[in-house]
Amino acid sequence: MGTNMKPIEPLVIKLAETRIDEEGLRQLADFYGAQDWLRRARQFQSNGAEFLIEVAGRSCYRSFGIGLNPNVTKIRESSKDYLTNVLEKGDGSILEHATVTFAFLNVSRIFTHELVRHRAGTAISQESLRYVRPRDIELWLPGDLEPVSGKFHEAIQEITKHYHDLEAQFNWDKMTFEQKKRLTSALRRILPDGIATSIVWTGNHRTIRWVIEMRTDPSAEVEIRKVFGKVAEICIRDYPLLYADFTCKELADGTRQYAPKFSKV
Numbered sequence: 216m217g218t219n220m221k222p223i224e225p226l227v228i229k230l231a232e233t234r235i236d237e238e239g240l241r242q243l244a245d246f247y248g249a250q251d252w253l254r255r256a257r258q259f260q261s262n263g264a265e266f267l268i269e270v271a272g273r274s275c276y277r278s279f280g281i282g283l284n285p286n287v288t289k290i291r292e293s294s295k296d297y298l299t300n301v302l303e304k305g306d307g308s309i310l311e312h313a314t315v316t317f318a319f320l321n322v323s324r325i326f327t328h329e330l331v332r333h334r335a336g337t338a339i340s341q342e343s344l345r346y347v348r349p350r351d352i353e354l355w356l357p358g359d360l361e362p363v364s365g366k367f368h369e370a371i372q373e374i375t376k377h378y379h380d381l382e383a384q385f386n387w388d389k390m391t392f393e394q395k396k397r398l399t400s401a402l403r404r405i406l407p408d409g410i411a412t413s414i415v416w417t418g419n420h421r422t423i424r425w426v427i428e429m430r431t432d433p434s435a436e437v438e439i440r441k442v443f444g445k446v447a448e449i450c451i452r453d454y455p456l457l458y459a460d461f462t463c464k465e466l467a468d469g470t471r472q473y474a475p476k477f478s479k480v
């Protein structure tokens with residue numbers, strides 16, 4: 216490996232998640248006469264996302280207790296029973312109330328291009344390779360290329376050399392920011408698709424469930440499978456009821472498929 220080549224791996228960081236406003240929740244419970252339910256519900260809930268989704272769902276039928284809606288004669292008491300039934304029936308719209316934000320770092324433009332095809336329920340902020348002029352060209356080495364890693368790194372070094380040669384033809388110190396941006400964007404045309412970049416991505420839980428299912432499937436590309444395998448681990452750990460129906464299967468290439476019992480809620 217040449218001096219500039221550092222091995223890198225795609226990274227997944229959970230940046231943010233939905234939380235409940237406790238005072239608002241108390242006011243809502245007062246409004247519906249659901250104070251008893253709220254007292255009991257608190258013991259079941261481990262996170263704001265699942266609690267918010269349950270509250271939003273129960274508000275549809277006032278199903279916080281018997282008698283609040285004369286048409287309701289029984290309710291599912293526990294959050295587990297309630298949310299399992301939501302998934303089973305495919306009432307996924309209430310899952311849209313809660314989101315998770317991830318930073319995906321050291322990912323390729325191949326990955327980001329695939330990710331942004333998922334439109335529904337997402338928010339996206341992608342590193343601009345018009346504004347950001349790379350110093351080193353870093354790439355994650357897919358396992359399939361490990362037997363030829365030497366050749367792979369030689370090719371990258373060759374591209375890096377040509378990139379810096381072209382870059383050196385211009386006097387960057389004399390340029391306006393606008394001119395630098397135009398040239399940076401022009402030069403990136405010779406950069407590889409695999410160049411390490413970053414994207415901040417928010418999805419609601421209905422979306423995240425779907426993207427995990429689609430993108431950890433063995434037919435999907437290996438990098439996005441790797442990244443969404445990590446997303447699945449985080450979601451199963453942090454939102455155990457919302458992802459309770461997912462099962463994990465180890466694949467031959469070391470990635471994992473996460474498939475839900477209830478697809479596309």
Ligand SMILES: Cc1cc2nc3c(=O)[nH]c(=O)nc-3n(C[C@H](O)[C@H](O)[C@H](O)COP(=O)(O)OP(=O)(O)OC[C@H]3O[C@@H](n4cnc5c(N)ncnc54)[C@H](O)[C@@H]3O)c2cc1C
Pocket residue numbers: 332333334335425429430434435436
């Ligand atoms: C293994 C694999 C191979 C692929 N190969 C290719 C390929 O060769 N070429 C290619 O172009 N793409 C390819 N894709 C991308 C794929 O076609 C989808 O664009 C991508 O997976 C986004 O999924 P989605 O359509 O479910 O959209 P999402 O935005 O994730 O939407 C979720 C769901 O919301 C609904 N929805 C969203 N938007 C609309 C709408 N406008 N109208 C009606 N309903 C909507 C649909 O039910 C949709 O399934 C591939 C994807 C995978 C996983």
